[in-house]
Amino acid sequence: MSAEKKTITLNMGPQHPSTHGVLRVKLELDGERVVTAEPIIGYLHTGIEKTMESMLYYKVIPATDRIDYLAPMSNNLGYCLAVEKLMDIEVPEKVKWARVCLVELTRVASHLVWLGTHSIDLGAMSMLMYAFRERELIIDLYEACGGQRMMTSYIRIGGLASDLPADFEKKVRNIIKTIREKMKDYDKLLTENPIFIMRTKGVAVISAEEAINYSLSGPMLRGSGVDYDVRKANPYSGYENFDFDVPLGKNGDAYDRYLIRMEEMRQSLNIAEQAIDGMPEGPYRAHVPGVVLPPKEDVLYKMESMIFHFKIITDGFDAPVGSVYQAIESPKGELGFYITGDGTNIPRRVRVRPPSFVNLGSLPVLTEGKLLADVVCAIGSIDIVLGEVDR
Amino acid sequence: MRTELSKFLKSKFAGQLTEQELFRDQQSFVVKPDAIVSVCEALLNDENLEVKFLADITCVDWLGHEQEKQGRFEVVYNLYSYKHSYRFFLKVRLDGENLSVGTLTGLWKGANWLEREVFDLFGIKFEGHPNLTKIVTPDELEGHPLRKDFPLTWEQPVFSWNKDDPPEVRNER
Amino acid sequence: MGLEEKIPDSIILTSLDKMVNWARKRSMWPLGFGLACCAIEMISTFAAHFDLARYGMEVMRASPRQADLMIVAGRVSMKMVPVIKTLYEQMPNPKWVISMGACASCGGVFNNYAILQGVDRIIPVDIYVPGCPPRPEQLMDGILKLQEIVEKDSLKKVHEEWGRKVV
Numbered sequence: 001m002s003a004e005k006k007t008i009t010l011n012m013g014p015q016h017p018s019t020h021g022v023l024r025v026k027l028e029l030d031g032e033r034v035v036t037a038e039p040i041i042g043y044l045h046t047g048i049e050k051t052m053e054s055m056l057y058y059k060v061i062p063a064t065d066r067i068d069y070l071a072p073m074s075n076n077l078g079y080c081l082a083v084e085k086l087m088d089i090e091v092p093e094k095v096k097w098a099r100v101c102l103v104e105l106t107r108v109a110s111h112l113v114w115l116g117t118h119s120i121d122l123g124a125m126s127m128l129m130y131a132f133r134e135r136e137l138i139i140d141l142y143e144a145c146g147g148q149r150m151m152t153s154y155i156r157i158g159g160l161a162s163d164l165p166a167d168f169e170k171k172v173r174n175i176i177k178t179i180r181e182k183m184k185d186y187d188k189l190l191t192e193n194p195i196f197i198m199r200t201k202g203v204a205v206i207s208a209e210e211a212i213n214y215s216l217s218g219p220m221l222r223g224s225g226v227d228y229d230v231r232k233a234n235p236y237s238g239y240e241n242f243d244f245d246v247p248l249g250k251n252g253d254a255y256d257r258y259l260i261r262m263e264e265m266r267q268s269l270n271i272a273e274q275a276i277d278g279m280p281e282g283p284y285r286a287h288v289p290g291v292v293l294p295p296k297e298d299v300l301y302k303m304e305s306m307i308f309h310f311k312i313i314t315d316g317f318d319a320p321v322g323s324v325y326q327a328i329e330s331p332k333g334e335l336g337f338y339i340t341g342d343g344t345n346i347p348r349r350v351r352v353r354p355p356s357f358v359n360l361g362s363l364p365v366l367t368e369g370k371l372l373a374d375v376v377c378a379i380g381s382i383d384i385v386l387g388e389v390d391r
Numbered sequence: 392m393r394t395e396l397s398k399f400l401k402s403k404f405a406g407q408l409t410e411q412e413l414f415r416d417q418q419s420f421v422v423k424p425d426a427i428v429s430v431c432e433a434l435l436n437d438e439n440l441e442v443k444f445l446a447d448i449t450c451v452d453w454l455g456h457e458q459e460k461q462g463r464f465e466v467v468y469n470l471y472s473y474k475h476s477y478r479f480f481l482k483v484r485l486d487g488e489n490l491s492v493g494t495l496t497g498l499w500k501g502a503n504w505l506e507r508e509v510f511d512l513f514g515i516k517f518e519g520h521p522n523l524t525k526i527v528t529p530d531e532l533e534g535h536p537l538r539k540d541f542p543l544t545w546e547q548p549v550f551s552w553n554k555d556d557p558p559e560v561r562n563e564r
Numbered sequence: 565m566g567l568e569e570k571i572p573d574s575i576i577l578t579s580l581d582k583m584v585n586w587a588r589k590r591s592m593w594p595l596g597f598g599l600a601c602c603a604i605e606m607i608s609t610f611a612a613h614f615d616l617a618r619y620g621m622e623v624m625r626a627s628p629r630q631a632d633l634m635i636v637a638g639r640v641s642m643k644m645v646p647v648i649k650t651l652y653e654q655m656p657n658p659k660w661v662i663s664m665g666a667c668a669s670c671g672g673v674f675n676n677y678a679i680l681q682g683v684d685r686i687i688p689v690d691i692y693v694p695g696c697p698p699r700p701e702q703l704m705d706g707i708l709k710l711q712e713i714v715e716k717d718s719l720k721k722v723h724e725e726w727g728r729k730v731v
Contacts, residue, residue: 014647015597017626022599022644042527043644044600047543047678049512050536054543062673069601085415113604132611139608150601150697215445215501226473228444233476321458322414323451325469325478338467340451348456351449353469361504387600390527390641528678529643536677543676 007035010372014043018121018376021386025363025379029372037367037375039360044390052350056316057083058157058293060350065151067352068388070113073106073142074330076155079350081236082326082337083157086319087291094282095159096238101172101275102145102154103237103328104268108179109138110331111261111268118258118380119190122199127189134182137175144171158292159285172276176269183266191262200255204366204378207252214362217355218333219260220382224252230329237328241278242271254381261383291317316345323349332356332383352391356384392440392477393418399440404430419467419480427468427483428493434470435498444471445495446478448505450513454539462486466515468495491516512537581718588632588658589714592707595631596624597651599638602665602697606637609700619707628654633710634687635703639667640680652687660714662706663689666696 013024022043028035048067052060064075077099084091116131139149144165146152154161165171190196206216211224221228229246231239247263249256286292293312294305319341327336333355342348359382366378400408400420407426412419422430434442447469453459462484471478483492494517495502506517507526514535517523525532534541598606610616610624625631628651640648652661663683666672669692671681683689690713693706 014644015628015651017596017624021603022647042525042529043641043647044639045527045529045641045643045678046600046639046674047536047676048674050541050543050678051674051676053537066601066673069604088415128607129612132608133613136608136613149699150605210500212443213500215499215505217446228473233473234478323419323467323480324415324417325480327446327478334446336447336469338447338449338469342453342456342458348453349449349451351447351467353447353449357504357508358501361501365500532642532677541677 006030012375019379020117020384023360023379023384023386023389025375027372027375032371034367034370034372034375037364039363041357041360041386041389044386046387046391048391049350049352053347056345057319057347058312058316060347061153061156062151065153066387067354067391068110068330068332068335068356068385069150070385071106071110071331072151072153073102073155074110074328074335076153077103077237078326078328078330078335078337079339080155080157081328082324082339083319085324085326086322086339086341087157087288087317089158089286089288089292091159091286092282092284093238093280095284095286097275097279098160098164098284099155099237100239100242101272101279104272104275105138105141105172105175107268107331108265108272109135111265112138114261114331114380114383115186118383119196121376121380122196124190124193124196127186130182130185130189134179137178141168141171141175144168156285156293158288159283162296163284169276169279172272176273176276179265180269183262186262191259197255199377200253200258200381202251202253202255203370203374204254204381205252206362206366210365211252211362214365215358216333216362217358218329218331218383219257219264220333220359220362222246223249223257223260225250230327230334234327236326242274244271254377257381257383318343318345319347325353327353330355332385332388333359352388354388354391356382357389357391360384360389392472392475396440396477396479399434399437400430403433417478417480419482421482421484424483424485424492427481428495428498430481431468431470431495431498440472441474442470442472444473445469445499445501445505446471448495448502448509450509450515450537452513452537452539464490464513464515466492466509485515490514491518493518494520496520511535514538585715585717589711590620592621592633592660592711592714593623593625593631594621594633594635595628595651595655596626597628597634597637599636599640599644600667602637602668605697605700606635606664606703609703614700614704616704616707619704619711621707628652629656631655632658633660633662635662635664636668636683636687636689637664639665639672639674640683641678642680645680645686648683649686658717660690660710661687662691662693662703662710664693664703664706665698666694669694672696 007028007030010027013019014022024040026038052063064079065072067075112131112135116128119127142152143149146154208224208226211221225248244267247260298305299309321343323340325338327334336353338351340349367375407423410421449467451465464485466483468481509515511525663669668683671679691706691710695702
């Protein structure tokens with residue numbers, strides 16, 4: 001190193017306990033101060049979009065699970081809503097309500113993982129154990145619905161994979177009751193904790209104008225006080241029937257984003273409760289022959305259903321030429337699917353608008369001129385999931 | 392918002408706007424490649440429309456489809472107005488050897504990574520971009536994976552690293 | 565590093581084998597290293613509900629220099645290949661590798677340009693755990709199977725086959 005060079009370059013990651021996976025950050029340091037922090041991504045580049053563009057519309061769903069693996073149901077929903085828009089399918093009421101209930105619980109599960117990992121980065125070791133303990137309840141519900149713990153693929157085009165399990169209501173009510181109770185403990189542990197406040201207040205600040213300029217979405221945007229939630233702005237899947245608040249921050253720092261995510265968890269539990277209270281009766285799949293798979297029970301007894309089942313599974317369905325975009329509010333922000341049909345049974349283009357990829361782009365502005373230890377806090381408060389950043 | 396928007400674009404950019412389409416309630420406009428920056432700037436600064444949110448930039452490869460005649464690559468800009476809760480799309484069609492279009496990084500800083508990703512995966516050049524380099528694929532990977540002529544199962548093992556700096560900088564250290 | 569280097573060629577080992585293997589088996593330190601979806605299930609395995617500490621393995625080390633078990637949890641992208649190889653070479657002998665999940669074992673559903681089709685192409689793997697992602701119980705089963713392997717290992721054998729782990 002030459003004598004006049006005053007800064008040092010520090011490599012962080014891709015194997016580092018607080019980068020939440022395989023993020024790599026190239027830091028330029030002047031003593032303890034960060035001059036620039038440049039995220040280098042791609043260490044989990046999976047080629048998911050290319051894989052999706054080689055499959056029938058149905059077979060894409062398992063791949064969507066693996067984009068944001070902390071919130072698989074949100075990805076399923078985003079993709080299925082987009083295909084339903086492309087094929088012009090209207091789903092039954094019960095499906096909408098069940099989807100909302102599941103997706104909101106997914107938000108809670110995703111935020112729990114964020115809470116655990118973010119606080120372990122800042123030194124609150126026990127929080128991870130508590131968060132994962134409560135997450136197991138939601139994972140159990142997934143298992144009851146879709147048969148697998150994480151990659152459920154439960155939400156399908158035109159409906160659900162199967163009918164809701166018999167003890168669905170009991171399980172959901174138990175989850176809501178338990179997590180509401182435990183949220184009080186988290187509050188005691190973190191919200192008033194002076195060390196936690198010192199580590200997060202006034203750290204990783206972004207102003208409202210900058211947040212909009214960096215195309216941020218989700219809690220990152222709302223932490224700066226911009227009122228944009230896809231569920232309110234452009235309701236999908238029947239969100240207009242639910243009564244909930246969108247929490248907003250003032251300062252745009254890591255502590256505000258923490259408060260927002262905690263409040264979002266409470267609101268999500270409220271929405272899930274409303275969904276389970278008002279769950280209508282009805283079929284769990286739309287009746288659109290040739291496009292939506294017939295119910296599994298019918299396939300075993302009815303000739304036409306079996307023929308359609310066979311045809312859809314082997315041949316898929318032909319989509320019209322055109323592009324649709326469907327945005328949903330995933331736990332990380334605005335998750336969008338841009339699907340282009342080209343008249344064949346394979347999508348021409350499936351583009352995922354990844355919220356954590358776009359949010360991570362703001363890391364340089366969050367950390368510029370701050371202390372080295374705050375980089376960890378900034379990465380944690382963005383709430384990235386590398387599967388979605390790199391795809 | 393829908394009629395206002397098309398009126399606005401038609402009045403200001405009559406020569407640049409080539410096509411207008413409405414599919415499943417989604418409005419999109421096809422603009423000429425050299426006009427995209429000025430169109431976006433006008434939309435961003437208009438007090439009535441307030442198109443402030445650049446949600447996404449992506450690209451579609453139409454190789455082998457009849458739409459290829461109009462241009463093989465279709466760069467899609469996904470814009471949103473908070474004020475009207477309205478989303479629409481601007482499309483730019485590119486073809487031939489010179490696959491380049493103006494950058495939006497001067498208007499939205501968020502365009503930086505989105506444009507880099509399109510460059511990496513499709514090979515579209517964004518003129519004036521401050522740091523147009525690969526973002527997700529390994530440095531050694533040749534070609535642009537999301538193009539339709541790139542094979543899905545192509546494997547190119549990569550066994551080298553420390554590619555952050557060009558060799559002359561590395562030797563200095 | 566390790567006891568093996570210190571043993572002369574002509575010694576027969578019986579009780580020392582047992583003692584060393586018992587100690588190694590009961591105090592295995594995994595490298596805290598997650599790649600994708602499987603990493604979340606790995607954390608679940610280490611967390612409160614499944615509690616891997618029962619098998620003496622709860623100490624996740626952030627540095628490869630202190631670890632002797634690498635759990636490759638998730639898909640290995642081409643960009644990650646040199647990193648994983650380096651991490652493996654940084655770990656001191658004796659070391660073991662568990663390939664967790666379908667993607668790490670064979671590429672899984674991602675048979676494409678970006679994913680390495682099986683981590684055993686670059687590092688030797690002792691145990692493959694199937695599943696996408698495997699349940700925590702499956703990972704535990706894999707770890708217990710690995711402990712059986714460690715138990716039957718002989719210092720002598722490792723000494724003779726030195727370089728077995730180097731690819």
